[in-house]
Amino acid sequence: MEESQQTFHLEHRKHNDLRREQRARRLRLFLIIIIGAAAAFFCIISYYQYSNGIYKNYTILKEYEKADSSLVKYLSYQNKILKYSKDGASVLDSDGKAVWNGSYDMKNPKVSICGNYIAIADIGGKELYVFNGKDSGTEIEVLNNIVEFDVGMQGIVAIAMENGDSNLIGIYDPYQQGDILRVEIPTTVNNDGFPIDLALSNDGQKLVTGFLHADSILENKVTFYNFDEVGQNDINRQTGMVNLEETLISNVLFLDNDHVCVYMENGFLLYSMKQKQEEIANIVFEKTIKSVMTSNQYIGVILEEYSGADKYHLLIYNLNGKKILEQDFDFDYDNVQLTDTDIIFSSELSCHIIRLNGKKKFEMTFDQPVSAILPCDGNRKYYFIRDYSVQEIQLKHE
Numbered sequence: 001m002e003e004s005q006q007t008f009h010l011e012h013r014k015h016n017d018l019r020r021e022q023r024a025r026r027l028r029l030f031l032i033i034i035i036g037a038a039a040a041f042f043c044i045i046s047y048y049q050y051s052n053g054i055y056k057n058y059t060i061l062k063e064y065e066k067a068d069s070s071l072v073k074y075l076s077y078q079n080k081i082l083k084y085s086k087d088g089a090s091v092l093d094s095d096g097k098a099v100w101n102g103s104y105d106m107k108n109p110k111v112s113i114c115g116n117y118i119a120i121a122d123i124g125g126k127e128l129y130v131f132n133g134k135d136s137g138t139e140i141e142v143l144n145n146i147v148e149f150d151v152g153m154q155g156i157v158a159i160a161m162e163n164g165d166s167n168l169i170g171i172y173d174p175y176q177q178g179d180i181l182r183v184e185i186p187t188t189v190n191n192d193g194f195p196i197d198l199a200l201s202n203d204g205q206k207l208v209t210g211f212l213h214a215d216s217i218l219e220n221k222v223t224f225y226n227f228d229e230v231g232q233n234d235i236n237r238q239t240g241m242v243n244l245e246e247t248l249i250s251n252v253l254f255l256d257n258d259h260v261c262v263y264m265e266n267g268f269l270l271y272s273m274k275q276k277q278e279e280i281a282n283i284v285f286e287k288t289i290k291s292v293m294t295s296n297q298y299i300g301v302i303l304e305e306y307s308g309a310d311k312y313h314l315l316i317y318n319l320n321g322k323k324i325l326e327q328d329f330d331f332d333y334d335n336v337q338l339t340d341t342d343i344i345f346s347s348e349l350s351c352h353i354i355r356l357n358g359k360k361k362f363e364m365t366f367d368q369p370v371s372a373i374l375p376c377d378g379n380r381k382y383y384f385i386r387d388y389s390v391q392e393i394q395l396k397h398e
Contacts, residue, residue: 055362055380055395062392064096074385076374077113078133081383081390084109089120089131094376094392102137104129112151114202119151121159130155130174138174148198150253156182156204160195167195169209171227183227185236187211193221196249202257206273210249210262220244222252222262222269230275239276242269256296259319263292268299270321281321287313293338298324298356300338314343316356327358339375344382346373362395 068083075082080099081092088103089111106122113119121128124145131137132155144161151157157172171183187195193213200207207225212218224240248265255261260277262269267284271277283301290312291302303313310328316338318324331352333345342361345352348369353362372385376392384391 053397054360055397056364057397058362058364058393058395060391060393061381062094063389065389066096067388074372074374074383075111075113076376076383077118078116079377081374081385082111082113082118084111084120089118089129091133092390096390100131100133100135102129102131104137104139110149112149114151114200115153117151117153117155119149119157121146121149123147128157128159130157132175140172140174140180142170144168147195150198150200152200152204153202154204156200158198158200158207160198160209162195165189167192169195169198169207171200171204171207173204183237185225185238190215193219196220197251197253199253199260201254201273206254206257208252208254208260208262208273210252212249218246220247220249220264222249224260224271224273224277226275242277250292253294255294255299255319261294261299265289268292268301270299270317270319280319281317283317283321291336293336293343295338295340297340298338300336300343302336314354316343325356325358329354335372337373337375341379342375344373344375346370 072083072085077091083090083092086106086109088101090101091099093099104127106127107125108123109120110123111118111120116133118131119128126142126145128140128146128149129137130140130151140157142159142161144163146159147162148160149157155173155175157174159170159172161168161170165188167187167189169185169187170181172180173182174180193211196210196212198207198209205226205228209223211221211223213221222242222244223238225237226239227237230239244264250263250265252260252262258272258274260271260273269279270281272280285303287303287306289301290304293300297319299317301315305311305313305328310330313328314325315323316325331345332347333352334347337344341356343354348371349366351362351364351370351373355361368386370384370386374383374385376382380395382393384393
C-alpha cells in the first residue's frame with residue numbers, strides 16, 4: 001500500500017512538473033511573439049518615418065573649395081560630378097579629385113550621358129568628344145555643323161548635321177576598329193525639313209528623330225529607324241513615321257532601350273520600340289506646360305494653374321502610360337529633376353523634394369545660394385554646388 005502511494009505521488013509530481021514546463025514553454029513562446037511583434041512594429045514605424053518623413057535639415061559629409069567661373073556647369077554622373085565648360089570636362093569624386101580630364105575648345109558645348117559614356121559636342125561647330133570614364137576621350141570631327149546628337153551605352157553616337165539645303169544623320173562608333181562611320185542617313189530641307197532633335201537607344205541599334213517642315217503648310221514629323229535585321233529591307237533603315245502636322249515637337253528621347261517619349265507643345269507621346277514603334281499613350285493637356293522631366297522609369301510634366309491657391313500641377317506617368325502621381329503645389333522653382341524615387345525642385349535659395357508617392361521629403365530655405373543640387377549615392381545624399389564650394393550632404397531630421 002505504501003509503495004502504491006509513493007508511486008502515485010511520484011507520478012503526480014511528474015505530471016505537475018510537466019504541466020509547469022509546458023506553461024513555461026507557452027510563456028516563453030508568448031514573450032517571443034510579443035517581442036517579435038513589437039520589433040516588427042518598431043521596424044514598420046521606423047521604415048515609414050524613413051520613407052515618408054519630412055527632413056528639414058542636413059549634415060555636411062564632405063566639402064571642398066572650388067574657384068570656377070559662372071560658365072562652368074555641373075551634372076550628376078555615376079554618383080560623381082561631371083564638370084564641363086568651353087575649355088574641357090572632368091569627373092570629380094566626393095573629395096573633389098579628378099577621376100579623369102578631357103580637354104577641348106568649344107564655343108557652345110552640350111552634353112549627352114548614357115551609362116559610363118559621356119559625349120560633348122560643339123553645337124554649331126564640327127567637333128564632338130566621347131569619354132568612356134577611363135581616359136581623356138576620343139574625338140570625332142565631322143564635315144558639317146552639328147545640330148543635335150545623342151550617345152548610347154557602347155559609346156556609339158548619333159549626330160544630326162546641317163549643310164545648306166541638305167542635312168545628314170551619321171551614326172559613329174569611335175571605339176570600333178577602322179572606319180568609325182557606321183550608318184549615314186541623308187535628308188533634305190525640302191522633303192524632310194529641319195532636324196529638331198534625335199535620340200539613340202542604349203544599344204545604339206535604334207534611332208528616333210524629330211523634324212520640322214515649313215513650306216505651304218507646317219508639318220512636324222517623328223521618324224523611327226532600326227539598324228539591325230528588322231530594318232534591313234527599309235529605305236535608309238526607316239521603319240516608321242508619324243506626322244503630327246501643326247503640333248510642335250520640343251524633343252524626343254529614349255527612356256530606356258525600348259521606350260520612346262516625344263514631347264510636344266501640348267503633351268507627349270509614348271511608344272514601345274522593341275523592334276518597330278507601337279504607340280502606348282497620347283497625352284494632351286489643355287493647360288500650358290511649364291516643365292517636363294524624365295527618368296529611366298517615369299515621365300513628368302508640370303502644368304501652370306490658372307485658378308485656385310496653387311500655382312502648378314504635377315503629373316507623373318510610368319512606362320505603361322499610367323498616371324501614378326497627380327498633385328498641386330504652390331512654391332516657385334528654377335530647376336526640376338526627376339529620379340526613379342524623387343522629384344527635386346530647386347532655386348538658388350530654396351529646395352523642395354517630393355517622393356513619387358506624393359509625400360514631402362525635404363524642404364529648406366538656404367542662407368547662401370546653391371546653384372545646383374545633384375543626386376548622389378543613396379536616397380538621402382546629394383551634392384550642393386555653391387559659389388565657392390561643393391558639399392556632399394545627407395538629409396536628417398531635426
